[in-house]
Amino acid sequence: MGHLDLPSRHLERAVEEISSLPGIGSKTALRLALHLLGKPQEVVDRLAGALVEMRRGIRHCRACGNLSDHELCPVCSSGRRDASQLCVVESFREILAIENTGQYQGLYHVLGGLISPMDGVGPSDLSVDRLLERASGPDVREVILALSTTLEGDTTNFYLHKKLSPLGLEVSTLARGLAVGDELEYADPVTLGRSIAGRVKLAP
Amino acid sequence: MGHLDLPSRHLERAVEEISSLPGIGSKTALRLALHLLGKPQEVVDRLAGALVEMRRGIRHCRACGNLSDHELCPVCSSGRRDASQLCVVESFREILAIENTGQYQGLYHVLGGLISPMDGVGPSDLSVDRLLERASGPDVREVILALSTTLEGDTTNFYLHKKLSPLGLEVSTLARGLAVGDELEYADPVTLGRSIAGRVKLAP
Numbered sequence: 542m543g544h545l546d547l548p549s550r551h552l553e554r555a556v557e558e559i560s561s562l563p564g565i566g567s568k569t570a571l572r573l574a575l576h577l578l579g580k581p582q583e584v585v586d587r588l589a590g591a592l593v594e595m596r597r598g599i600r601h602c603r604a605c606g607n608l609s610d611h612e613l614c615p616v617c618s619s620g621r622r623d624a625s626q627l628c629v630v631e632s633f634r635e636i637l638a639i640e641n642t643g644q645y646q647g648l649y650h651v652l653g654g655l656i657s658p659m660d661g662v663g664p665s666d667l668s669v670d671r672l673l674e675r676a677s678g679p680d681v682r683e684v685i686l687a688l689s690t691t692l693e694g695d696t697t698n699f700y701l702h703k704k705l706s707p708l709g710l711e712v713s714t715l716a717r718g719l720a721v722g723d724e725l726e727y728a729d730p731v732t733l734g735r736s737i738a739g740r741v742k743l744a745p
Numbered sequence: 746m747g748h749l750d751l752p753s754r755h756l757e758r759a760v761e762e763i764s765s766l767p768g769i770g771s772k773t774a775l776r777l778a779l780h781l782l783g784k785p786q787e788v789v790d791r792l793a794g795a796l797v798e799m800r801r802g803i804r805h806c807r808a809c810g811n812l813s814d815h816e817l818c819p820v821c822s823s824g825r826r827d828a829s830q831l832c833v834v835e836s837f838r839e840i841l842a843i844e845n846t847g848q849y850q851g852l853y854h855v856l857g858g859l860i861s862p863m864d865g866v867g868p869s870d871l872s873v874d875r876l877l878e879r880a881s882g883p884d885v886r887e888v889i890l891a892l893s894t895t896l897e898g899d900t901t902n903f904y905l906h907k908k909l910s911p912l913g914l915e916v917s918t919l920a921r922g923l924a925v926g927d928e929l930e931y932a933d934p935v936t937l938g939r940s941i942a943g944r945v946k947l948a949p
């Protein structure tokens with residue numbers, strides 16, 4: 542569609558701003574802008590207000606680094622979580638994903654990234670010291686490294702494992718293997734190999 | 746993905762508002778919200794401001810009904826348009842599309858809809874009187890009905906043609922036929938039939 546000559550600078554600016562969002566091209570941006578034009582002023586004000594207030598109001602949990610409206614996030618301030626488990630994640634996005642499974646009742650620790658020499662990210666750029674401090678606390682018995690199964694994730698796993706070992710804790714990583722619903726025939730060989738090596742004994 | 750338990754009410758509200766936009770589900774809304782969270786406050790303020798100002802600042806051209814920042818839209822206020830042609834469209838969206846072709850130099854008239862007895866839209870709900878008034882002006886020599894090729898569009902074409910005939914103007918509708926790039930084999934029979942009936946003589 543290229544560049545349309547829009548009849549309004551206001552509309553042009555709105556389309557420009559909307560299309561700066563990821564995955565939204567100028568055609569979709571125009572469609573969204575025209576949609577909003579057809580709505581009452583209050584609807585647009587409410588959307589705009591929600592965005593501004595979100596950006597202004599959200600902070601990071603003082604304890605784990607999760608997103609939060611308060612000093613402590615809902616996970617850390619809940620009295621019902623198991624303080625003996627600490628799950629290390631790259632960012633708050635992974636906390637959302639893990640919480641969504643309903644399978645984990647412990648606490649989290651947000652690293653703020655992964656070690657990546659290529660991108661110039663080293664351990665000192667991540668909240669590793671704070672992790673070691675928390676892991677040394679009296680309650681923690683297990684640290685679960687829930688990082689991506691990428692080169693950077695593996696590097697970070699390796700580094701953290703080395704740092705955590707002296708603390709005498711149990712350190713684990715997520716199981717690797719076939720995704721639920723995967724057809725064996727189409728599984729990639731590395732994953733399939735891992736799932737054979739890590740095979741699980743069935744009860745007799 | 747269903748309903749995620751988000752750790753922040755602010756984030757929840759933003760996701761809710763974003764996902765009220767057409768074609769944006771809760772997963773995309775969350776992705777967009779998290780993207781904005783990673784941006785400086787100014788970026789979010791600018792986006793929100795652009796939306797609010799667009800909604801507040803845009804009006805309709807007093808002459809043709811096109812979107813505009815001023816009393817008259819850029820088309821009507823341009824001194825270079827041909828005032829002898831009046832192109833009747835359903836809404837400002839069609840003006841965008843036609844302007845984008847670069848093939849039309851006349852003026853426009855926005856009807857504000859199409860006649861649709863099923864939806865209870867009659868001629869009195871559209872700016873038909875204003876069209877007849879404009880078409881009676883001294884400059885206008887041709888009225889081009891550029892409406893959708895739907896039942897509602899055809900009904901409106903028929904009605905307007907009847908109303909416009911007494912004025913002694915040329916009244917035309919858009920050519921119907923094969924889309925440029927269409928393969929004849931796959932053209933629908935109605936369109937193909939129309940393009941045969943409306944065949945164009947080649948220069949000898």
